[in-house]
Amino acid sequence: MKKSLLATGVVLVLGAGFAASAVAQVKPEVLVKQRQAAMTLQGKYLGPIGGMLKGNIPYNADTVAINATFLENLARMPWDGFAESTRGEKSATKPEAFTDAAKFRAAADMLEAETAKLGAAARAKNEAGVRASFGGVAKSCGSCHDAYRVKQ
């Protein structure tokens, strides 16, 4: 009984998504900086994998495993930074990220799912699997940016 209650609590916390209130006390402008930082780090760890797959850098399965694992974890970090409290802040986020919150969340979920596939293949040192899953990750970044990020 106790155990199942605990499990329910975990599901509730994880299911709370954007509403998760670990961020309730954080100043909106700080949340914006933090979400941008998480995005920047995603680029940092995705870039070299792309470079290796294109042949610009020699393929190194150990580096790919590390980068893909960092990326998989980073892919879960930006979203609580898109809190309602940040709506009026200066940033490159389009208002639609808030008005179409469910679709924005779906785009975030897609990235999380695709980076999980990439991470699993990378840790298994499965280069073909890394190649097969990389496109899905890149597409997740790009399609969300097209919809919700002001053109750079």
Ligand code: HEC
């Ligand atoms: C669910 C939507 C979404 C996904 C998925 C997404 N991004 Fe972003 N990204 C955004 C938004 C919105 C911004 C603008 C953030 C802001 O300025 O408030 C952004 C900004 C950025 C920035 C600029 C950060 C800065 O310093 O201003 C980089 C770099 C970036 N994203 C990289 C990535 C990479 C790489 C991926 C995929 C691995 C990715 N993003 C996936 C929505 C997304």
